[in-house]
Amino acid sequence: MSKQPYIKPTINKVEFAMASKYGSPMKTQKIRSEIDGVKVADLVDTFGSPIFVFSEKKIRELYSNLYSAFSSRYPDVQFGWSYKTNYLNAICNIFHDLGSIAEVVSEFEYQKARALGVEGKDIIFNGPYKPYEDLKIAVKEGAKIHVDNLFELNDLEKIADELGTKIKVAIRINMDTGIHPQWSRFGFNFESGEAYEAVKRMYDGGKLELNGIHSHIGTFMLDANAYKAATIKIMRLKEAVENDFGAVIEYIDLGGGFASKSHLKGIYQSPDVIVPTPDDYAEAITNAIYEMNKSDTLPKLYLETGRALIDEAGYLLTSVHGYKRFPDGKKGYILDAGVNLLYTSTWYNFNIELDKHYEGENEPSTLNGPLCMNIDVIEEHIMLPALDRGTVLSISPVGAYNYTQSMQFIRYKPAVVLIDTEGNPKLIKAVDDLETVNYKEI
Numbered sequence: 001m002s003k004q005p006y007i008k009p010t011i012n013k014v015e016f017a018m019a020s021k022y023g024s025p026m027k028t029q030k031i032r033s034e035i036d037g038v039k040v041a042d043l044v045d046t047f048g049s050p051i052f053v054f055s056e057k058k059i060r061e062l063y064s065n066l067y068s069a070f071s072s073r074y075p076d077v078q079f080g081w082s083y084k085t086n087y088l089n090a091i092c093n094i095f096h097d098l099g100s101i102a103e104v105v106s107e108f109e110y111q112k113a114r115a116l117g118v119e120g121k122d123i124i125f126n127g128p129y130k131p132y133e134d135l136k137i138a139v140k141e142g143a144k145i146h147v148d149n150l151f152e153l154n155d156l157e158k159i160a161d162e163l164g165t166k167i168k169v170a171i172r173i174n175m176d177t178g179i180h181p182q183w184s185r186f187g188f189n190f191e192s193g194e195a196y197e198a199v200k201r202m203y204d205g206g207k208l209e210l211n212g213i214h215s216h217i218g219t220f221m222l223d224a225n226a227y228k229a230a231t232i233k234i235m236r237l238k239e240a241v242e243n244d245f246g247a248v249i250e251y252i253d254l255g256g257g258f259a260s261k262s263h264l265k266g267i268y269q270s271p272d273v274i275v276p277t278p279d280d281y282a283e284a285i286t287n288a289i290y291e292m293n294k295s296d297t298l299p300k301l302y303l304e305t306g307r308a309l310i311d312e313a314g315y316l317l318t319s320v321h322g323y324k325r326f327p328d329g330k331k332g333y334i335l336d337a338g339v340n341l342l343y344t345s346t347w348y349n350f351n352i353e354l355d356k357h358y359e360g361e362n363e364p365s366t367l368n369g370p371l372c373m374n375i376d377v378i379e380e381h382i383m384l385p386a387l388d389r390g391t392v393l394s395i396s397p398v399g400a401y402n403y404t405q406s407m408q409f410i411r412y413k414p415a416v417v418l419i420d421t422e423g424n425p426k427l428i429k430a431v432d433d434l435e436t437v438n439y440k441e442i
């Protein structure tokens, strides 16, 4: 054992009042020694620390649960993988292998999908900002363009002129689904008539044809009924524009936003209790379509799945670098991963688990990252036994957004490992180095 630094002893109040049916907070330890049969400590030994780890088995399980909830109720369902939720190549490829098309919200993501071999026709192009030249490429390649605003509508008419063809497009709409705050900045509003007017404007122009209606009502939606409200409004607009303008709406797209099993700060109940099941979401959407459909055929149903299919498949392994005693007596651990890699720590309380059992009573501790920033706090208050340098903590669920939103700030972005369905860990992204981080010099 290496020599330990001297740290002044302190006396801590033992909080008996906190004991509950779950056991004493002075003793309870949450332990995760392995992921899909691979030892957490071995992953760090082999691939370094900190490191993101993804379980392919879990991704496939989450996908098939959600997909079968929809396909068992509805004949024509297609998932599109939301690239911004996690665009690691190996992750996107698993979703494409499972049958997902791509859902992108920028020219960068569009190019990424194309580079992964996804054809234009299998890309849904969303987002409020689509640069003209990139929009034109997407139109030429037959992508599904979801119009967000009138400026884009004008751009598309200009592109139709340039290419000398009519263009089929879909429209994004927003509406009151009973959820607050209401997301009203993307697409055209339903209740005010703005969405209907935008379609009228398309048909007046004679250059665009509407073939789809889309809405992404928000993220981490804890009320499946919001999707029922959204579906009803989409189907109403469908009927109106089919009757009034002769539009043929081939598909409707309910976006994403299904909640994952992460623990939102400020919500007391466990995610297992409050997060709707795949069946709840599927029931809400498909029943509303059946109820509202007036035509002989059913529209194709698209979903733009993100966090619900990846969050629980992702872990961040981080190691204790050292600790100190703060003036208030609390123990402050220094970890090698911080808010640079855990952007979502602002909203979620993660599961933080130890690699094995440690001797000794728990004491109030704080987990800080490696950044030279006072805000670099992963957990302000956590009961932990005395942990030595090198102890590996696993933080989950972190598969959604944390990698794509992680910052190259102060330290290099870490490596990423995927454990395949056979239980073999494979490096899918190396740790960055000076060369990958340095900008192109002119």
Ligand SMILES: *Cc1c(COP(=O)(O)O)cnc(C)c1O
Pocket (backbone or CB within 6 Å): 082, 084, 085, 103, 105, 126, 127, 216, 218, 219, 220, 255, 256, 257, 258, 304, 305, 306, 307, 308, 400
């Ligand atoms: C982000 C996004 C999604 C995926 O959202 P999740 O909350 O991760 O499911 C789907 N569609 C659009 C348009 C998005 O912007």
